[in-house]
Amino acid sequence: MPDAADKGSSFPSFRASPLRDKVIGEVHARPFRSMSSPRVVLHYAFLTNASEAADDKAWLIEFCTSRGEPVPTDGAKHHTIAFGGGMLNWEQHAEFTTYTWDAPAAEGKLFGELIHNHPFGAMFRAPGDMLVAARFEAHPNPGEDVWRRHFDSGSLTVSRIEGGAAAVATDFRQDGDGLTRFLVINDEMGNHQIGAAVKRLLEIETYRTLAMLGLFEAARLQPEIRRFETELADLTSQMVEDAGLDTNRDLLNKFTKLAAALEAGATASTFRFGASRAYHQIVQARFNTLQEEAAPGELSMAGFLGRRLSPAMQTCQSIEDRQAMLSRKLARATTLLRTRVDVDLEQQNRSLLQSMNRRARMQLRLQQTVEGLSIAAVSYYVVGLLSYLAKGASDAGLPIPSGSITTAIAVPIVIAVMWATMHRIRKVYSKETKAD
Template sequence: MKEALQDVAPDIAAPSVSLRVHPWRSALYEELHNRPSPIIDGNCQVCHFTVLLNGNRDAMHAHIVDLCRRFSVPAPAPESSCLYQDFGGFELRWERHTEFANFTFIFHEAEPFSPEALSFVPRDWLAAMPGELVVAVNMAVLDHTPDEKLLYRWFEGQRISGAYVADEKAQVWTAFKLHSDGFGRIVTCHSGLTAYQAGRLVQRLFELETYRLMSLLALPIARQMGGELSRIEENLATLNQSISDIDSGKDERVLLSELSQLAAEVERNRSDTNFRFSAAVAYHDLVRDRLRQLKESPMEGMQSLREFLERRLTPGIKTCNSVRDRLEDLSRRINRTTSLLRTRVDLSIQEQNQHLLSSMNRRSRLQLRLQQTVEGLSVVAIGYYVLALLEIAFNGLKAGGLTLNSELAKGIALPLVLGAVYWGVHSVRQHITRSSDEGGQKPD
C-alpha cells in the first residue's frame, strides 16, 4: 500500500526547495476531499442502499467494475474507496467504508417514489450485489413545499416526524419506517438552499439513516446475550458461596475448573461482541453529530427528528453499553474470585508442605535412632570378628613355642578392640555427616 501511495505523491516543484516528500503526503491531502456532497438542482428522486461487506471488498469492487463496463464509463482503481459517475439515465455515488458500502442513485426529474426510477439500473446487476442489505431508502427532493395530502399519500398514512433544517431554509419529513415497497422514505424541500447546500443536506440525511441502523446492529446481540450473562452471574454467585464451604483440595480443584470455564465463556463473548458494541457507540456518535449539523427547528404539530431519535435510538444504545459493561464487570469479578481461590489453594499447599516436612523430620529422627542402634551392633559385630582374628593369631604364637595364655590375652584385648572399633565407626559417621552438611550448604 505504501508503495502504491508513493507512486502518486508529487515532488516539490519550487527550484529553491529540495525536500524529501513523504509517500503518503498526496493521499493525506486527498483524504479531506473524499466523498464530496452531490449537486442537487431542482426536483429529483434519490435511492440509497447500504450493504454490509462481510469481507467481500474485492467482490464489491468487481461488481462496480462490471456496472462501469456495461455503460462504458471509467472504472475505479482497486484501491479506490469511492466513485462518482454519470451513467446517463442516473448518477451513481459509490462509497466503500471499512464495514459497509453505500450506493446512491440520483434520478433527475423523476416523480417522487416512482418505481420506474430504478428501471435505469440493470435488474440482474442489482440482484447480484454482494453483501447483505441493511439500508434501502428513497428520498424525494423537491423545490416546493408539499401539502398534507401528498405527505399522507407518500408515507401511506404512517405517523411522520418533521422539522425545519439548515437554519429554516429547508424542510424534512420521514416516518423512520419501511413502506409497502420495502424502502424507507424521506421527503425534503430545499427551496431556500443552493444546489451545493441541497446536496449536503441530502448527504447528511442519508448518513443519518445509515448510521442509526448500523448502530442498532448491536441491539439484537445485546438482547440475546442478556439471558446468557444472567446465567453466568448466577453461576459465579454460587461459586463464591461455595468457596467458604471448601473442605479439601479436591473441592478447590473442582471450583478452579468451573471458574476457568466461566472465564473462558466471558472472554469468548467479549471477543465476539467487542467490535460490534464499540462500533455501535461510534455510529451513535455520528448520528448525534449529523443531527447537530442539520440545525433543526421545530415544525408545528410534528415531532422533530432529534426528539424521535433521542427517545427511540438512545435506549437501544444504552442497552448495548449496559451489556458491554456487564461483560467487563463479570471479567473483573471472575478474576477476583480466581485470585481468592488461588490464595486458598496456595495456603492449602503450604499446609501440606508443613505436614510433609514434619513427617520427614519424624522419619529423620527414627533413622537417627536406627542408625545409632545399628552403630552399636556394628561395633559388637566388628569387635567379635577382630577378637576372632586375634584368637587365631594368639593360637599361632602359642603353637610357635611362645608361652601365652590365649584366653587371658583375648580378655585383655576385648576392651581395647571394642574401644578402637567404636572410635573408628564414630569417626567415619561424623566425617560423612560433615560432608553431607557442607554439600547442602554449598551455593548453587
C-alpha cells in the first residue's frame, strides 16, 4: 500500500458515502446574502407540482443561457444570477417555488418608486399558481411621520428585531400591485444582518401563508366529517336492535363503506395538515431567531399573526383528532358487529349440523330397517333354494328328512348366517370410515 504522504497528504483516503457531499452542502444551501440599505426586494412564491417544477427549471436554464449567465447544476434546488442591477434568486421546495429579486432602492423614497428593471414582466413565466407576493424595503430610519402613511393603521404592526438593532413595519395587506409591504427600518444592523433579517422575514411571509392552506382543507372536510359522525351514530343505534344475520351483514357492509370513505379523506388530508404544522413551526422558529418583540405601544407581527394562525392550526388539529376518533369508533363498532355476525353464523352452522345429525340418524335407522328386510329377503331366497335341494335329494332316495322339515331346520341357521355376514360387512365398513 503506497504511503499517503506520497500523495501530498498525511491522512488516508476513505470511501465516502454517496450522501456526504449532499449532507455537507445542505448546511450551506440557501445562504444569507449581504444587503446594503436602502434596498428593495420583490418576492413571489408559486405552488408547483413535480411536472411544473421540472418545466420551471428547464425554463430557468433557458433564461440563464439567453442572458449568458451560469445555469443551475443537475439536482440544484437554488440558483442566483445577476439581473437589472440586482440579484435574482430562485429556490425550489417540496410544493412551491420562489423567485426573489433585490436591488438598490432610491434614497428616501418608500414604496413610491416605480421599479422598471425587475424580472417579473412580460418575459417572466410563472411556474404555477401564485400564492405569495411581497415587497420588502430596507431603509435607514426615515422618520415615523414618513413611513406610517404607507400602511393601514387598523392592522399595522411594528416590531423591534435583532435585539433592537432594527424595526419592521407591515400591515399584512395587499397594495395596488397585489404585494404585501414590509419596511425594515435599519438603525444599527450591518449588511450581513440586513440580508439575514430580510431572508427570515421572507420565510415568515411565505410559510405563514402556506400554513393557512390547512385551514381551508379543514373547512372543506368539516361537513363531511359531520356527516360521518351522524351516519355512525345512526348505524350504531341500529346495532342495539336484535336483528337477523342478513340485517347484520347489511350493517357491516355500511360500516365498511363508511370506514373506507373516512380513511380516504384522512389519507388525502394527511400531507396538508402535516405540512401546515411544519410551516407553523418554521414561522415560530423564525420569529424566535429574529428576537422579534413589539415596539412600545405597538402590536408585534407574532401577536398579530397568532390571532389567526394559532386558531387555524388548532382547527386543523381538531379535524385530525375527529378523524382519528371516528376511525377508532368505526373500528370498535365494526369489530363488535363482525363478532355478532360470526356468532350468528356459528349458530346457523350449529343448527345446520344438528339438522344433518338428525338426518343421518334417520338415514341410519332406515338403513338398519332396510338391512333387516334385506336379511329376511336373502334368507327367504336361500331357504327356498335349500328346500329345493332337500326335496330333490329326498326324491333321489337320499336319507334326508322331508322338504318341510329341512326347510324348518334351515330357516334359523340361514338367518343367523345372514345376520353374521351383514354384521361383519358393516363392521369392516365402519373401520374404513374411521380410518378415512
